Amino acid sequence: MLLVKVYVTLKKGVLDPKGTAVKSSLNSMGFEGVEDVRIGKYMEIKLNIDGREEAAEKVKEMCDKLLANPVIEDYDFEITEV
């Protein structure tokens, strides 16, 4: 069994209203030096596939089609055995 950790993040230059709100909250709580907050998504997918290469290919397709929106988001993933 493989565990895939998928990270979906906002592209550079795309505004993040939620991140901006969290940043100003951190600022008002007194945390110093918080320059920017960008909120993304983290997903764990359990894959019942043996080959890592095949898994990577499948996950890439999942990201391109559903898990990320290529207009505003980038993605990255790592595959580990469990």
Next chain:
Amino acid sequence: MKFGVVVFPGSNCDVDCYNVVKNVLNKDVNYVWHKERLNDLDEYDCLILPGGFSYGDYLRPGAIARFANAMQGVIEFANKGGLVLGICNGFQVLLEAGLLPGAMQRNKNLKFRCHYSFIRVENSKLPFTLECSEGQVLKIPIAHGDGNYFVDEETLQQMKANDQIVFRYCDEDGNVTEQANPNGSIDNIAGICNKKGNVLGMMPHPERCAEDVLGSTHGKLIFDSIIKYLESRVENAR
């Protein structure tokens, strides 16, 4: 002439759309359940994707609905030139499906905006707007948390060149100002169409203001336009 209203789990403006077509416009209309495959596309003249929260907006608004069985038919229908109107969540589904360019983000001020808005008609030559005049100000309600339209600069320029920006948020007098922008949409965009002009996505809800009793009838102009277009198409075919 027949309309179809696609119903996803979580759609909540499907009945309003159905009501306008059936009881205000007196046209034939069917619900299309999301599991249906829409095999007979010739049955419909216009498909409406209604507002709501399809699949709870999980992942991103419209992201999961876009892969519903019925959507494969909607995409085919649109590619064949059929009229597709996406309202609010329906607009988000069309973006996710790639039938329209761009993407939606959370409203800039993070508020769910639910009130009447003014929008300016920027393109009145479409099947959806030919009963409007260029620059006309429509009073149509909005109700959304994710209506902050985003598209990259290059695509935006192409859209402008192709007259794909159909509605822009404005004040009562038609001035497109930052103050009149309820959600942070790029260029105050409230509605866009595809290159061919047969697919329209709009955040405001025309089905909520197509009867006098509801405080505005400007939404009816959109539906009247569709009917006029479809009738003239039949005339021309004769």
